[in-house]
Amino acid sequence: MDINMQRRSQVEIIQLRGPLRMGAAVNEFRQALDNSLSNGDTRIVLDLAEVPMIDSSGIGVLMKSLASARQRGGNIKLVNPSKFAVQTLRMVGLLNLFEVFTDADAAVSSFA
Amino acid sequence: MSDPMPPTPAPGRDHQGLRRQLNLAIPADAEHIANATDAVLACLASLKVEEEKSMAIGLAVQEALANAVTHGCQNDPSKTIQCEVSADEQGHVLIVVADPGPGFNYSAPPKPVVQDVYNDHGRGVFLIRQLMDEVSFERGGSVIQMWKY
Numbered sequence: 001m002d003i004n005m006q007r008r009s010q011v012e013i014i015q016l017r018g019p020l021r022m023g024a025a026v027n028e029f030r031q032a033l034d035n036s037l038s039n040g041d042t043r044i045v046l047d048l049a050e051v052p053m054i055d056s057s058g059i060g061v062l063m064k065s066l067a068s069a070r071q072r073g074g075n076i077k078l079v080n081p082s083k084f085a086v087q088t089l090r091m092v093g094l095l096n097l098f099e100v101f102t103d104a105d106a107a108v109s110s111f112a
Numbered sequence: 113m114s115d116p117m118p119p120t121p122a123p124g125r126d127h128q129g130l131r132r133q134l135n136l137a138i139p140a141d142a143e144h145i146a147n148a149t150d151a152v153l154a155c156l157a158s159l160k161v162e163e164e165k166s167m168a169i170g171l172a173v174q175e176a177l178a179n180a181v182t183h184g185c186q187n188d189p190s191k192t193i194q195c196e197v198s199a200d201e202q203g204h205v206l207i208v209v210a211d212p213g214p215g216f217n218y219s220a221p222p223k224p225v226v227q228d229v230y231n232d233h234g235r236g237v238f239l240i241r242q243l244m245d246e247v248s249f250e251r252g253g254s255v256i257q258m259w260k261y
Contacts, residue, residue, distance in 0.1 A: 021149065022178045023142045053167065055174045056239055060232030067230035084167045091242045092235050 001025035003032050011108045012036045015047040020058035029058065033065040042074020045107040049080035054088055063094065075099075077107045129201035133159060136195040138177065140185030140211065148195055149174045152207070155197050161205065168243040169205055169260050175236040175243075176209040176256050184211030184254055207244075207258045215252025 001024065002017035014032055018025060036044060044065075048054075054062075066076045077099045081089070089095040101107040134155040138148045152173045156166040177193060185191040191212055198206040228234065241247050246259040 019146065021146050021174055022181075023144075023146050025146065053171055053174070055171060055178065056233070056235040057178060059235060063230050064232040084164075084171075088171065088239070091239060094229060097229060 001028050003028055005032065005036075007041075008104075008108050009112070011043045011045055011111050012041040013045045013047065013104055013108065015050075015104075017050040019053040019055075020051050021053065021055045022057040026055075026057045026061055030061045030065075033061065037065065037068050037072070040072075042069045042072045043111045044069060044074065044076045045079055045101075045104055046076055047079040047104055048082065048085055050082075051085055052082050054085050056092075059089070059092060059094065066097065075111070077101060077110065079104050079107050127200040127202075127204060127206075130198050130204075130206065131200070132196055132198045134195075134197040138193045138195060139189045140181045140187065140191040140193055141189040142178070142181055142187065145174060145177045145181060148177055152195065152197055156205065159199055159203075159205075161199075161203065165205075165260060169207065169258075172240045172243040172258055172260075173207055173209070175240050176207070176258065179216070179236050179256075180209055180211035180213075180254075183216040184213030186213070202261075205260045207260075208255065209258075210251075210255040213254050215249075215254040 001020065004015040006013050016029065020026060020029060069076050079101050081100065086095060099110065101110070134152065136148055136151060138144050149170055153166060153170045156169060173195065177195065180193045181187060185193065194210045196208040240258060244258040245261045248257045249255065250257070
């Protein structure tokens with residue numbers, strides 16, 4: 001799992017590359033989100049364009065972090081989730097909890 | 113220790129030519145799950161299973177292996193999980209995952225309940241049931257058989 005992080009207009013953009021599955025990938029993902037949230041960076045854009053698969057442990061980290069961000073007045077917004085990631089989130093009834101954007105700029109602007 | 117893997121079901125009228133394509137023995141360690149799933153995906157690619165179907169099977173395998181590691185083996189890497197892939201002449205795919213544990217409560221609710229949306233666990237079996245066409249458990253839940261047609 002490659003994780004690329006950048007900051008724009010007080011929004012943390014986290015770009016993931018590779019399947020988000022139990023093991024090293026989910027551990028690294030959890031660490032990245034925990035670091036952002038503990039630094040007070042609760043406005044997060046998650047670029048999922050290159051994440052072909054998300055398993056339930058990845059979804060678990062995502063939902064726990066979403067709750068944490070929202071409790072502190074922030075949010076997690078998704079950019080370009082792959083077709084299968086969208087299907088998976090829809091299957092577990094969670095897709096409608098997220099704002100989904102087609103590019104990171106629009107997602108960042110939506111926090112303004 | 114007895115073999116945790118039941119024999120691959122005999123090909124019946126509905127599954128003529130059912131043949132085992134892959135048989136993996138995996139240490140019960142979360143770090144090994146992704147590699148095992150990738151091996152299953154590679155096997156499905158060699159069988160020319162279409163991508164959408166293959167992704168669904170791959171995610172179901174991932175979830176079944178995660179359950180086996182976490183619940184069946186309590187993350188004890190000295191224990192071994194077996195994963196079998198079989199396919200019949202019609203392209204139907206059978207996955208069997210077996211662990212040496214005592215089983216677990218696999219009776220997932222039909223739909224995740226609304227108040228649990230922020231939970232960080234408890235979606236695995238539900239996803240498997242959504243992704244696969246036929247799912248059954250044996251030996252109290254320590255063996256799962258999953259068909260994708």
